[in-house]
Amino acid sequence: MASPTSSLSRRRPSVAPVNPSTLSKSVEIVSNDARRRVPWFTSEERDVLVLSTVMKVLLFPAYHSTDFEVHRNWLAITHSLPISKWYYDTTSEWTLDYPPFFAYFEYLLSWPAYFIDPAITTLSNLNYAAWSCIAYQRSTVILTELVLGAALLRFVRTSNDPSLQRIISASLFLHPGFIIVDHIHFQYNGFMFGIFLWSIIASKNGQLLTSGILFTVLLNFKHIYMYIAPAYFVFLLRAYCFSPNGGFLLQNFVKLGASVAGIFTVSLGPFLAMSQIPQLLSRLFPFTRGLNHAYWAANAWALVTAGDRVLLLWAKIRGANTAIDTSGVESTSRGLVGDTHFAILPNVEPKHTFIITILFQLLFLVKLWRKPDYKSFVHALTLCGYCSFMFGWHVHEKAVLLILVPLSLLVAEDYAHYRTFVIVSMAGIVGLFPLLFTPAEWFIKVGYTAVWFAVTLPGLARRVPRPTPSWIGEIVHRLEGMYIYGFVILQIVVTALNALLAWKSPNDSPLSKNSLSQMEFLPLLLTSVYCAVGITWAFLCLSWLYIKS
Amino acid sequence: MQRIGAGGRLTYVTVGSAALVRWMIALGGYSGEGNPPMHGDYEAQRHWMELTLHLAPAQWYYYDLPYWGLDYPPITAYVSWICGWLGSQINPDWFALEKSRGCESPSSRVFMRATVLALDLAIYIPCIVMFCRRWFAYRSLRTQELAIITLLLQPALIPIDHGHFQYNSVMLGLSLYAILCFREGKDLLGAVAFVCSMTFKQMALYYAPAVFGYLFGKCLWLGWQQGRALFIGLAVVSTVTLLSTLLPFVPPLSPFPDTLLQVVHRIFPVARGLFEDKVANFWCASDPIIHWRRRMSNDMLVRFSGLVTIASAALPMLHLLRVSWTAGGRQTRNVPSPALHLLPWAMYNSAMAFFLFSFQVHEKSILLPLLPLTLLLGDRGSEAEDGDETWEWGVLVNNVGVLTMWPLLSRDGQGMNYFLLLLLWNYVIGYNPLRISSGWFLRLLSIFPQSSYLLLALLHIIEIFSPPARYPDLWVVARVAVGCGVFGLSWLWALRKQVEVGWGLGGFQKSDKPKGTVGKEK
Known part of the structure; x- marks a missing residue:
């Protein structure tokens, strides 16, 4: 019995884009096609989405850090307490310490959670990690990350060189950083950076007001983005509120100022009305922590602290001629959350790190002021974040x-x-x-x-x-x-x-x-x-x- | 050169991704997790590591038989011993005699999972890559890569080995290596590999008729002079390999012949029953109607099922012999015989015959027929006349094979991974079960897979509701019936296909030997 062969050739299946060479080849073919008709979603993009989603779901049972419980606790706080108690609750040690938009976001997420498993949103149910809870919380990370995916797709669609941008976008969507921090460790960075990238796209397309609004929204989701706020401030001021030849555009300034103020009102307004702002701020900026995190972030202070260790070793060998701060001998090698004392070098205080960060940032902000275009803006953004990472307090x-x-x-x-x-x-x-x-x-x-x-x-x-x-x-x-x-x-x-x-x-317990x-x-x-x-x-x-x- | 370079790097990426997928599956549950006192296959494997580490080989097959007594052939025992030794270097508590029973500490899990992945990476995956490079050497690099991905992500093996917990990939990899050796004309090495495969896990016996058919067929093909030499060589090499794996069980290390008999008795347990659990084979599917166990005693059943198995598995073997006998070509020892192209078909047919008709089959045994079928799948879109038919059947049997393992996998906490792997594999190979083929014949054909998928999907939905009280196993039996139907039809199809392919070979390579009536078996 023979079967017709004519249909065979049409049924060649598509390949997963694991091969960079075939990827770029097929991407080129697609970009040729694109001139004729812009597809809403190419097969390569679908491949990335499907394969990455499968992988992220496969990671459901993987290890999750205390951040998982932190976010579960926030679901419970926002669900079971009135808004006036959100920033006061201390049932769990993982108190709410993100800005209000994130609290609102958790409130939205808490409703489906409640219907799936009421135990998730029970405040006293500390360290609850049933399969329903894990599956729900992990799925919200995957779903909200689509904001990032959409932004990256938008980058491809508006790019002069879509094939190149597609590689960059795919690399960001599949970034190990997101896999490690979001999908295993547990956080919502994909969502946050999605908003961030939307804001950058807006500035790329010249919609500076939208860009500013989106960034303000982002800032009210997670205040770590304050690290890069100076670049936004300078860029929007220069490119939006001043004309290229230096004239001040009052109308634009008012528009921007009103928008930013409006967003902050939505975010902080309820807490201002309840006069809870000091409490909120004390939650958001706990200045009681040490220079280094438990595990030193790989920044300048890691080098300085390590240098101090080396000097201490050297001093011990040579016989102590210099004054050794004895609290420093004990402190840094333990990696506990707490204050860092140096043994030999002078101690660093928050104001020092603050000044160094600002000085470095100023360098780039001046440059940005002189050259306020998109490329320069992205450079300045990166470098502003970089300065804060390099020299910040408790990074x-x-x-x-x-x-x-x-x-x-x-x-x-x-x-x-x-x-x-x-x-x-x-x-x-x-x-x-x-x-x-x-x-x-x-x-x-x-x-x-x-x-x-x-x-x-x-x-x-x-x-x-x-x-x-x-x-x-x-x-x-x-x-x-x-x-x-x-x-x-x-x-x-x-x-x-x-x-x-x-x-x-001798056994698995880390205490021994x-x-x-x-x-x-x-x-x-x-x-x-x-x-x-x-x-x-x-x-x-x-x-x-x-x-x- | 550049193309080869690119292909090489791509292969690393593919292998790396396949390894990652395996490890992610391994994050999920395993057989008998947190389920004392007996646990499951995970504990069985761990227990074997424990007992081989602490006891003399003579006692291995006698030690505390009710608690997961060793019932795999010797190479499994040796591998267990190596793993146990390595593990106890890291932490002796994991494999302390008696005391470690039910040990499930997080680090010991990682170690156990890592041994599966390491053996997979050391044996199975290289064999797959080599196989695709050599077997499909005449195809484009792209097709070869696709074949590698198809085989590496095959959705049945991963959850059984890395989820449920077994070492099937070692057995399959060794069998695959044997085929590769046959292709290179290194029949003796191939025979050693195949005997090792069988002495790692007796299930490789499912392939034995096909392998015997090929090797004996090659002897026939070579003619009296060379053939006799090869036959003697094969016989000697196989026997020596088999005996050397049994060395610790004969004097002076063990009393003769008791230990040896005990080993054989443990490896081939006939006392267990016709089938275990609910497996989609002929006996289990027909049992609700025919009630085999009521009609015949266990002894009778063993003999009866043995007879049926031998008869059905002999068909592909006899065909191989016949094709080899009639084929011509350059008859030298270091080239494969023309029947080589039939070998995957014959392996599928013989393994499926065993699966359908033999005694004491596990649902996991479906892995054996699936391997050769997936090898054939890799050659899709070839210029062969109905490559598409093979593709359609290959995917169907693979998918149904996984679907019939649902009760097992969901019990092991691999339910979600089961869906994900099915989705991943079908997506990556570009299969869409909902797509209606063009062409009237394929359209007709595709009604069959689609209705099977539909039935099995329906069963997933129905399962939410409890079955009627009179038939507590109704859903399971329905699943078994659909599975058995698909497997049985695929077996008949593949038998026909084997004859057809053999026909093609005969047509091209017929020498001056008398033309037989090749199609007669049909």
Whole structure:
């Protein structure tokens, strides 16, 4: 019995876009097609969406941090308490410490949660993590992340070079940072950065008022975006409230000011009416924490703290001639949340970090004032976030996303930008690894990051040809290459150390490692110092690229 | 060169992604999780590591049989011993004799899961990649990559090995390696690999008729002189391999022949019953109507089912022998015989015959027929006349194979992963069960898969409601019936297909030997 063969050729199935070369090839074909008719959603884009969603759902049973319980608790607070008690409740130690829009957002999410499983929104139900709760909360992360997906899609549609932008967009949608922080650790960064990117798109299209409004909204969702607010302020003031030849546009200024004030009224108004603003602010800005987070974020202070450790060691060997602050000997190696004291170097106070951050930011803001275009704005945004990450007080390692996301938009500028992107992505993502310390997630964080780099970098590298370097450029290039490959060694050493620590402890309980408590911090220290080197170097590179442009 | 380079990197990405998917599945539940006192297959494997580590080989097959006594062939025991030794270097508590029973600490889970992934990465995945590169060497790199993805993400094996917890990939990988060796003309090495596969897990026996048919057929094809030499070589090599895996169970290490008999008795348990649970094979599906166990004693059933199995599994083997006998070509030892192209078909037919008709079948045994069928699937869109038919059947049987494992997987806490893997695989290979094929024949054909999907989907919905009190197993039996129907028809189809493909081979490569009536088997 023979069957007709004519229909066979039409039924060739589509391939998943795992191959960068076939991806870009097919993307080119699509872009040719696009001239004829712009598809709403190409098959490559659908591939990315389907495959990433499958993966994110597969990660449901993965480890989740206390942030999961934090967000569950907020669902419970907003659902079961009147608004006047939201910022006062202390049933759980994870009190509400995000701005009101996020509280409203949790309130919206709490209703479906209540219908799915009322236990989720029961205030006293601390550490509730039934399957219904996990599945619901994890799904909300995936669903709200579609805001990011839509923004990235919009970038492709409005781009001059859709095939390149599609690679960048896909790389952002699949970014290991989001996978690690949102889909395993548990947060809503995808949603937040979605709003952020919408705001950037608006500024790219010249809709500066919309851009400002969206950013204000974002700021009322999560106040960490204050790190980059100076860039927005300067850019909107210069490009929206002043005409290109320097004339002040009062009408625009009033429009912008009224919009911003209006959004803040919606957000803070109810709490102002209840005169709860001081309480709210004390929740949002707890200045009682130390310079470094439990695990040092890979920034300048990690280097300084490590330098202090080295000096202390040196002083101990040489016999103490210098004054050693004894509280510093104990403090930093433990990695506890609390104040950091240096043993040798002068102690750093919040105002110091504040001044250094502002000084560096001013440098870029002046540049932005002089050159208020879109590219310059994205540079300034990235660098503002970068300064805050580098020199801020009690910076979280997760804040590195504030650098990685906007920098991705600049990756194809030229080879130097691409190179900076590679270094800071590598250091930033590896710097996130300690968030997932459970052995079961080790393979996922390392393997996924490796696959992501293997898929993303070749596709991008093809678009940014390397110029002929000078001899000094060649040496730097080699050193950077060594640094990048060094991450493999770092990962091996850190994994081996962690395995050794686990091995030496008689059972699975982490409490029984008294003799090794000094060692315990070593893998974290190695990671954060090694990453800090790359992040600092990339900061210098990017600053130079922006200032000289 | 550049194309090869790109292909190489792509393969790393594919393999890396496949490994990640496996590990993500492994984050889910496993057989008998948190379910004392007996737990499940996970505990069985862990328990074997424990007992092989602490006992002399002579005692392995005797030790506390009611609590997961060792009932897999020796290589499994050796691998367990290696894993147990490695694990106890990390933490001796995981495999402490007796005391570690039911050990499910988070770190020991990671270790156990990692052993499955490591063996998968060491044996099965390289074999798949090599197979696709060599077997489809005449196809484009793109097709080869697609074949690799199709095989690596096959949705039946991943949840069984990495979810439910077993080491089937080792057995399948070794069998696959044997086929690869046959293709390279290294028949002796292939025979060693296949014997290892069988002595890792006796289920590989399902392939034995096909492999025997190919190898003996090659001896026939080579003619008296060379064929005899190859036959003796194969016999010696297989026997030596088999015996060397049994060395610890013969004197001086163990009393003879008791231990050896005990090993055999443990590996082939005939006392268990016709079928276990509800498996979509002939006996289980027809049982509600015929009531086999009421009509015949267990002994009779063993003999009867054995007879049926041998008869049905012999069909593909005899066909292989016949094609080899009549085929011509350059008859040298270091090239494969023309019947090689029939080997995946014959493996499918013989494994499916075993699955449908043999005694004591697990639902997991469907993995054996699925492997050769998925190998054939990789060749889709080829210039072969009805490649599309193979594609359609291959996907259907794979999907139904997974669907019949639903009761098992949902019990293991892999219910969500089951849906996700089905979605992932069908999406990646570009299969849409709702699409109606063009062409009247395919349209007619596609009614059948679609109605099976529809029935099975309906069963998922119906399952929410409890079945009528008189028939508590109604939903399960219905699922079994649909599964068995699809498997049975696919078996008949593949038998016909094997004959057709053999026909094609005969047509091209017929030598001056008398033309037989090749189509007679039909």
